[in-house]
Amino acid sequence: MLEKQTSTEKYEVAIVGGGASGSALLYTLFAYTNISKIILLEKYNEVGQVNSHAKNNSQTLHVGDIETNYSIEKVRQVKPAAMMVKYYTDTLPEPERKKIITKVQKMILAVGEKEVSDLESRYDSLRDIFPELEKINSDEIAKREPAIMQGRSAGESVLALCNEDGYAVNFGALAQSFLDKAQSDTERVSVRLGTKVIQVAKDPQGGYILTTDKGVVQAEVVIFDTDAYSLGFAKSLGYGQEYSLIPIAGTFYFTRQILNGKVYTMQEPKLPFAAVHGDPDVNVPDKTRWGPTARFLPVLESYKFSTMKDYFSSAGLGKLRTWGSFLRILLEPVRFFYLLKNILYEIPFVGKYFFVKTIQKIAPQVRAKDLHIAKGFGGMRLQRVDIHKNELQLGEGKIMGENIIFNMTPSPGASVCLYNAMRDAEEIMKFFGGKYFFEKEKMSRDLAHQEKPLECMDVSLKQSYSS
Numbered sequence: 001m002l003e004k005q006t007s008t009e010k011y012e013v014a015i016v017g018g019g020a021s022g023s024a025l026l027y028t029l030f031a032y033t034n035i036s037k038i039i040l041l042e043k044y045n046e047v048g049q050v051n052s053h054a055k056n057n058s059q060t061l062h063v064g065d066i067e068t069n070y071s072i073e074k075v076r077q078v079k080p081a082a083m084m085v086k087y088y089t090d091t092l093p094e095p096e097r098k099k100i101i102t103k104v105q106k107m108i109l110a111v112g113e114k115e116v117s118d119l120e121s122r123y124d125s126l127r128d129i130f131p132e133l134e135k136i137n138s139d140e141i142a143k144r145e146p147a148i149m150q151g152r153s154a155g156e157s158v159l160a161l162c163n164e165d166g167y168a169v170n171f172g173a174l175a176q177s178f179l180d181k182a183q184s185d186t187e188r189v190s191v192r193l194g195t196k197v198i199q200v201a202k203d204p205q206g207g208y209i210l211t212t213d214k215g216v217v218q219a220e221v222v223i224f225d226t227d228a229y230s231l232g233f234a235k236s237l238g239y240g241q242e243y244s245l246i247p248i249a250g251t252f253y254f255t256r257q258i259l260n261g262k263v264y265t266m267q268e269p270k271l272p273f274a275a276v277h278g279d280p281d282v283n284v285p286d287k288t289r290w291g292p293t294a295r296f297l298p299v300l301e302s303y304k305f306s307t308m309k310d311y312f313s314s315a316g317l318g319k320l321r322t323w324g325s326f327l328r329i330l331l332e333p334v335r336f337f338y339l340l341k342n343i344l345y346e347i348p349f350v351g352k353y354f355f356v357k358t359i360q361k362i363a364p365q366v367r368a369k370d371l372h373i374a375k376g377f378g379g380m381r382l383q384r385v386d387i388h389k390n391e392l393q394l395g396e397g398k399i400m401g402e403n404i405i406f407n408m409t410p411s412p413g414a415s416v417c418l419y420n421a422m423r424d425a426e427e428i429m430k431f432f433g434g435k436y437f438f439e440k441e442k443m444s445r446d447l448a449h450q451e452k453p454l455e456c457m458d459v460s461l462k463q464s465y466s467s
């Protein structure tokens with residue numbers, strides 16, 4: 001529901017951005033704190049319309065069992081963090097739950113001697129974290145995902161880890177669910193949809209002034225949950241000058257339904273976001289979605305070329321150091337040839353003849369003529385670069401300021417949205433210096449109760465935590 005805004009309004013906490021991250025934080029502050037005036041500002045007329053939209057991501061609840069780019073330490077952190085989403089949905093009535101989460105079989109597939117041996121040893125480290133994870137050979141793979149074995153040469157080694165208890169999530173619907181719950185308390189919670197924050201400035205009286213296209217909002221504490229946009233806002237206040245963004249657009253192809261569940265392939269360590277996978281789409285029955293591809297596209301939102309200026313203003317391209325870092329990172333041969341290949345995938349009509357080769361690693365009998373571009377699907381994965389260290393920083397990032405937090409949330413930001421909200425709620429309490437309380441233990445009990453008490457459940461803010 002849109003509320004009319006007139007003069008400056010004052011809030012204790014303002015959250016900018018209504019994707020999975022911002023909505024999860026709104027829900028957390030509403031349900032587990034006594035903060036009495038919270039506002040969420042979202043530029044679109046609905047929440048979950050950008051990267052959290054079901055069309056724009058792969059809809060996987062990333063718990064770490066099939067993500068071979070995660071270290072085992074990271075898996076131990078990510079699993080309970082991501083499972084909070086599953087446990088949240090357990091609390092919902094069935095019709096609502098079914099719109100958000102679906103149980104789906106997941107597999108990580110190794111092809112060739114080297115990958116098979118890597119996956120064998122990874123399995124040994126994962127078994128205690130995922131007792132339900134099965135190591136399966138070609139015969140068993142053929143039973144669960146026949147397309148993987150059909151047409152494959154007999155001598156090729158394959159191995160898979162299979163988890164029957166995987167989940168596909170419509171993260172946009174999840175954001176809406178958080179919002180609906182929080183909006184039940186109109187005394188404490190205000191929501192301004194269709195309201196774009198244009199500028200953030202320090203208020204000389206304390207806190208911040210947010211200038212929006214519908215008026216001005218004053219808040220003691222501000223959290224930017226605007227994914228890649230957060231960096232531009234941080235820089236406007238003098239934070240995060242060491243960062244730039246490499247903009248990677250991810251698009252998808254469809255075929256008729258070929259797979260029964262999600263099948264991921266082994267990640268290349270230097271390109272940990274690149275390995276192709278095939279997934280059912282929660283909103284498109286009887287098809288398999290393949291991808292994502294990765295191409296360099298200087299925008300902050302897919303299919304919105306007007307956001308190119310936002311990219312240029314956040315990325316600090318005026319600095320020579322930024323270009324030096326980009327060149328060092330992108331000219332690394334594995335990355336360079338990968339991006340080059342991905343340019344081929346995007347060529348109209350012929351792109352699919354190149355792309356089909358990557359899909360054939362999973363399903364050898366798929367042909368280019370079976371593929372069609374998933375029009376309107378795909379999102380932006382803005383990869384952070386530390387231009388002082390010439391380092392590509394994968395996973396989420398957080399810039400902490402004085403009474404302000406800027407969250408940058410590439411994959412799997414959506415999976416760990418509740419965990420991130422929990423950490424931010426803890427920080428917000430520190431900003432207020434004891435004026436409010438946060439029922440962190442209750443949140444842990446409610447949303448992580450079935451998990452073993454893994455290290456990660458101590459949410460005392462590991463700022464460097466990335467997933």
Ligand SMILES: Cc1cc2nc3c(=O)[nH]c(=O)nc-3n(C[C@H](O)[C@H](O)[C@H](O)COP(=O)(O)OP(=O)(O)OC[C@H]3O[C@@H](n4cnc5c(N)ncnc54)[C@H](O)[C@@H]3O)c2cc1C
Binds near residue numbers: 019044047049056250
């Ligand atoms: C191809 C691809 C595949 C992915 N697959 C997965 C996956 O399988 N599993 C997973 O967990 N993650 C996946 N991700 C990552 C996931 O999509 C993101 O981590 C997640 O959606 C980030 O959520 P968010 O709320 O932080 O950002 P968003 O959902 O992008 O929300 C940011 C919000 O901020 C709003 N906003 C921006 N600027 C302003 C402003 N000035 N004023 C007001 N509002 C503003 C936007 O409108 C938007 O609603 C994938 C991403 C891509 C691109």
